[in-house]
Amino acid sequence: MRGEATVEAPVRAAPRSEPSARWRARDRAKWFFLLPGVVWILLFTIFPLLYAIRMSLHAYRFGIEGAFVGLGNFQRLLTDAVLHEDLVTTFQFVISSVAVEMVVGVSLALLFNREMRGRGLLRTLATLPLFATPVAIGYLGITLFYEEGGPVNAFIQTLGGSQVPWLSNPFWAKVAIILLDIWQWTPFVFLVSLAGLQGLSQDLTEASEVDGAAWWQSLVFIILPLMAPLLWLILLLRAIEAFKVFDTVVTLTAGGPGRATEVISRYTYITMRKFSDYGYAAAQGFLLLLIVAILFTLLWSRIKHNYGAPR
Amino acid sequence: MADRKQLELARALLAGRIDRRDFLKQASVLGISAAAADLFLRAAPGARAQDSGPVPPVVAEPCGDDCPFAGQTVTVLVNTGGGEKGSIEGPFHEVRAEFEAATGATLNIAAVPFEEHFPKLIEDMASGTGQYDTSVAGAWWLGDLVAADFLLAYDEYYNDTSGKFPEWDYDAVLTGPRSLLEYGGSKYMVPNDHDGQVLYYRSDLFADSEHQAAFAEAYNYDLAVPTTWDQFADIAEYFNGKDLNGDGEPDSGVVLHLKVGQQGMFHFMSFSAPFVIGPENPKLYWFNPDDMTPLVNSAGHVAALNKLIEITKFGPEAMFGWNLPEGWSYFLAGRAAMTFTWGDLGALAQETAERGGQSTVQGMTGAGPIPGTNGYFNVATNAMVETAEPNMVGNTTGGSWAGVISKFSKAPEATYFLLALMATKPKSVVYGYRGWDGVDPGRTFHFLPPNGDNSIEGYEGGGWAAADAEAYTTAYFENFGAELQFPYLRIPGTFEYWQAFDVRLSEAVTGQSSAEDALNAAVADFEGITDRLGRETQLEQYRTSLGL
Amino acid sequence: MVSAASARPVHPEYVRAQNPGKTARKIATRIALIVVSAIVIVWIAFPFYWAFLNSIKPAVDTFGSKWIPWVQFEPRLDTWQRVWSIREVRQGLLTSATIGLGGATLATAFGVPAAYAIARFRFGTKGNMAMTNWFLSQRIMPPVIFAPPIFILARTLGLLDTVLALVLLAGTFNIPFVVLIMSQMFRDLPVELEESAQVDGASRWEIFRRIALPLVAPGVVASWLIVLAFSWNEVFFALVVASKDAIPMTMYIVGLSGTRGVDFPAASTMALLMIAVPTIIALTCQRFIVRGLSLGAVKG
Structure with a gap:
């Protein structure tokens, strides 16, 4: 019951056949296939990264390099209270939105993992938010969350709730941003874990047909453990994507009220564009890279340790 | 009509009477005919957008064969306002044909997000690229723009009364807003919007x-x-x-x-x-x-x-x-x-x-x-x-959004022509009447006697309620004329x-x-x-x- | 059970006695499924419906909740006409389309061969895994890191404000995605076909092009479409690089919050125009895309 087979099962179309030794032998052709892509990416990443190091050591104004400032920009990372608050906001965003997306997405997948009419339609519908242009969704959000009788509040008030200050209150503005992310990305968790569940053997799926207690047991002791590697991977991908959040914040709240919804990506963007401080923005970029790299390494090594490495 | 056909088609598909390929084919035919119907609707008078208020008169004569700036291109950088009915941006769309006919030049409108306007403008200038001839700039940017010597003062053009440029009256601008047009004794912003609260x-x-x-x-x-x-x-x-x-x-x-x-x-x-x-x-x-x-x-x-x-x-x-x-x-x-x-x-x-x-x-x-x-x-x-x-x-x-001329412009005269054209009295009066264009009043001809030389009839003709026009223009006149x-x-x-x-x-x-x-x-x-x-x-x- | 149920009203006690809990459970599950489906459908579809409403509402009704055209307000198409008449909007859509098509093509062109290499060849003892990890790590890098140097570099290379720059950026940053999906696709192909071709003396390139590629064509299409949608939606690099000629629709939409605020009917209309393309992709190629996304996730 090691993880690897399970991870692949959901999506494997045909039984895997390993290339024979001949394929694995030294063959210069392989570089012909691999290198263009690798070199191309390096050209666009390593070179800018190296250049970013240089930038982070200089002062900038209006896109023109100024004095050499040594590690000054990196020192500012340590003392910039605004940056620290924005990092906290970003973490709040990532943790809340990804947690809800995982729980809801996986629950829905478990619920709909059965033969039923209209499942295809549901799946099709679920792909729509994934590709909906985020900047446009942000502006749409302003009208959806309009406090004086917009549709969301109208609905809440119909149910007997009171008017929610979605975009004017620091707390609720965070919730609004998180809700938009949940709207957009829960379908991803749902679709992928549904694909995963469908790959599990039929016997297991039918476990859901047996009655209450046994169903829970099969869920907790069989299905979830089998799904675990896949779920960890989804979690990893979502967390990393969530860290990059930018578009919806720009158009829905512009980081406000105050800086309640200011996330790190937008802060770096503001530093770079509005304060014309490319050097410090580059330093912030490296900090963000460090954080994401740590997060990635922790989660990835956990996945590899527990479930074996996918090749 | 098309709706019912579509419904029938869908029903046929569901009933299995036609296969999916046929459905798509027929649906697309329906789609095309619907689009054609829409085109027809657009031409029909009933589907026209409502009367959107007064339109400024044509001021500049077409140049015919003798165009002063033939072949030149003027690129104006504006905050995205939503196109032809966009605030600040809108009047540029409106004047485009008139300007092009009068000068032989081409007008490009580059609309960028508000947050990106200043960075893009000044980075363009700092690197000497010069892709923008003019920007409808916020008055608070002038310090940076002038200190770095990125702007062209237009005193010389303004003083040219040979008829090369449309004429407008600098002194008609009330003192408050006028102080924003110049910097260090030179004129940089051609009056357009006059902000004040x-x-x-x-x-x-x-x-x-x-x-x-x-x-x-x-x-x-x-x-x-x-x-x-x-x-x-x-x-x-x-x-x-x-x-x-x-x-x-x-x-x-x-x-x-x-x-x-x-x-x-x-x-x-x-x-x-x-x-x-x-x-x-x-x-x-x-x-x-x-x-x-x-x-x-x-x-x-x-x-x-x-x-x-x-x-x-x-x-x-x-x-x-x-x-x-x-x-x-x-x-x-x-x-x-x-x-x-x-x-x-x-x-x-x-x-x-x-x-x-x-x-x-x-x-x-x-x-x-x-x-x-x-x-x-x-x-x-x-x-x-x-x-x-x-x-x-x-x-x-406020921004008092108004045109400045880039020092790196390859067509500074044509650029000034454009800005001056929009600053002329007949144009500016109408801009002042309208709300959607984002251009607010601040010159004598926007105000009622004794403060200025517009008239209540003028405002009523522009769609205003007389009482509102009276209160509004008086408030602005007092605001701009206040001692402090x-x-x-x-x-x-x-x-x-x-x-x-x-x-x-x-x-x-x-x-x-x-x-x-x-x-x-x-x-x-x-x-x-x-x-x-x-x-x-x-x-x-x-x-x-x-x-x- | 069904016939019994329809014959006369069924007392719950009776059902429970007949079939300990099973039928009641089934019915409950069924109801739960229907209710949850309805909630999910409304939850997903409502924002789209709302955008559509905004686009046909007069500006005065943008705020507040008028839901039903004709009954609560008179729908009108003038916002659509107005938006379509803006030269910059048509230009923006064209630019976005170029970025989408170009980016997707670039990413697949470089990504698919690299994926093939990782799936089929052996790079040292741990090389293949290292390569996979490396591609994955490219994917995690936040674009904001690259923005400052890329602005300066693009300026130096004269690529500022060119659609080419945006195509290159969109394409490049999506190569890892294609590699991750496609390497899994290639691994799932039985290798025997390719090996027999090799015995027949076909070159690696011929094997790839004649045998492997056609077999994974659906996957290539899926990843091409997904990258197309991603590139179409891209705004970050556009904000940094574009300034006049290369402004895509996304950037134009961001700008709708101008000096005098957001023009919501126009924003909703443009949002629908933007969403239309990915929606058509999603609707027509849903199967491919779910598979593509799953692979991207499953093999990370």
Whole structure:
């Protein structure tokens, strides 16, 4: 019951056949296939990264390099209270939105993992938010969350709730941003874990047909453990994507009220564009890279340790 | 027709009478015919958009075979406004054909997000690229643009009376807005929009005898257009929670638009001016001219911010997340008794649903200068200086979006021609009447006698209610002509200072920090920016801007 | 059970006695499924419906909740006409389309061969895994890191404000995605076919092009479409790089919050125009895309 087979099962179309030794032998052709892509990416990443190091050591104004400032920009990372608050906001965003997306997405997948009419339609519908242009969704959000009788509040008030200050209150503005992310990305968790569940053997799926207690047991002791590697991977991908959040914040709240919804990506963007401080923005970029790299390494090594490495 | 066919088609598909390929084929045929029908509809007179108000006359004659700027290209950088009906951006679309016919040049409109406008402009200039010939710039950018010598002064073109350029009258611009057009004695901005904030109130409510009696009863003085913020607060408190538009729902005493990252800092500037500026301190608001220490946490600033926070209690909570249109919509729907904002609102109030607008308050929109205080705080000693009369301060807060000519332009004359064309009286008068174009009044021909040479008939012809036009133009004339004026900051780095200021103010009004803390934080931000830009040069620039 | 149920009203006790809990459970599950489906459908579809409403509403009704055209307000198409008449909007859509098509093509052109290499060849003892990890790590890098240097570099290379720059950026940053999906696709192909071709003396390139590629064509299409949608929606690099000629629709939409605030009917209309393309992709190629996304996730 090691993880690897399970991870692949959901999506494997045909039984895997390993290339024979001949394929694995030294063959210069392989570089012909691999290198263009690798070199191309390096050209666009390593070179800018190296250049970013240089930038982070200089002062900038209006896109023109100024004095050499040594590690000054990196020192500012340590003392910039605004940056620290924005990092906290970003973490709040990532943790809340990804947690809800995982729980809801996986629950829905478990619920709909059965033969039923209209499942295809549901799946099709679920792909729509994934590709909906985020900047446009942000502006749409302003009208959806309009406090004086917009549709969301109208609905809440119909149910007997009171008017929610979605975009004017620091707390609720965070919730609004998180809700938009949940709207957009829960379908991803749902679709992928549904694909995963469908790959599990039929016997297991039918476990859901047996009655209450046994169903829970099969869920907790069989299905979830089998799904675990896949779920960890989804979690990893979502967390990393969530860290990059930018578009919806720009158009829905512009980081406000105050800086309640200011996330790190937008802060770096503001530093770079509005304060014309490319050097410090580059330093912030490296900090963000460090954080994401740590997060990635922790989660990835956990996945590899527990479930074996996918090749 | 098409709908029913589509339905039949879908039914056929479901029933399995046709396969999917056929369905697609037939559906696309239907789609094409629907599109054709739409084209037809568009040509039909009934489907035309409503009358959107007055249109400026053609001023420049077509040049025919003898075009002065044939083959040249003028690229104008504007904030994206939404195209042909976009604020500030719209008139450029409108004038494009006329300009191209009159000069032989081509006009390109490059619309970028508000947040990207200044960075793109100045980076383009700093690198000497010169892809923009002109930008419809915010007046507070001028410090950076002029200090770095990126702009072309247009004095020479303006003085050329050979008929090469459309003629307009510099002196027709009222002194307040005129001070923003020039920098260091040279002319840089060609007048277009004239920003300044005034008070708007519902004149029907203020004239209502029941309200008058109830107000006098509760507050021991008569209900009138407020001249101090204290009175403003009383009136806002009085009207808050009452039904102001007859729909049975409680409405608000005041509405503002305080969303961060937009132009929220301008409201605080207009608001706080009479707390800081007074007869003995006409100029010091931002920095101490001896050492560039920021003054924005002085007692006057703090008192102002606290007062603003108090007043926001009499408005919808949602306004902390509102940008201009949300706040304006609220007032236009008759849901607030008062607001203070730019000239756009007065004109938008005239655009009723029949004219494609959303106003329900035409003829009920009074206006007056921004209220004052009974005393201001000395920025040096933090002591209160009482004034006998209400201490009122005029303002030109806002962008006063107007064209500047890039030094790197390859077609500076054609560029000036464009800007001058739009600055001519026949054009500007009409821009002033309209709300949607974002161009606000500020020249003598926008005002009524004795302040100017427009007429009430002119405004009525432009779709205005006479009473509103009277109040509006008087309010603006008094605002721009006030003896004391808010010291508009135009030194290098203003863009950055104000960006930081905006965020801190938003934190305070939404209760994330106290007024003191927020303003102290703004001071720290300001110091950081000053240090980064160089304290000595900043100080020098600031002193020059004060005329020291 | 069904016939019994329809014959006369069924007392719950009776059902429970007949079939300990099973039928009641089934019915409950069924109801739960229907209710949850309805909630999910409304939850997903409502924002789209709302955008559509905004686009046909007069500006005065943008705020507040009028849901039903004709009954609560008179729908009108003038916002659509107005938006379509803006030269910059048509230009923006064209630019976005170029970025989408170009980016997707670039990413697949470089990504698919690299994926093939990782799936089929051996790079040292741990090389293949290292390569996979490396591609994955490219995917995690936040674009904001690259923005400052890319602005300066693009300026130096004269690529500022060119659609080419945006195509290159969109394409390049999506190569890892294609590699991750496609390497899994290639691994799932039985290798025997290719090996027999090799015995027949076909070159590696011929094997790839004649045998492997056609077999994974659906996967290539899926990843091409997904990258197309991603690139179409891209705004960050556009904000940094574009300034006049290369402004895509996304950037134009961001700008709708201008000096005088957001024009919501126009914003909603443009949002629908933007969403239309990915929606058509999603609707027509849903199967491919779910598979593509799953692979991207499953093999990370």
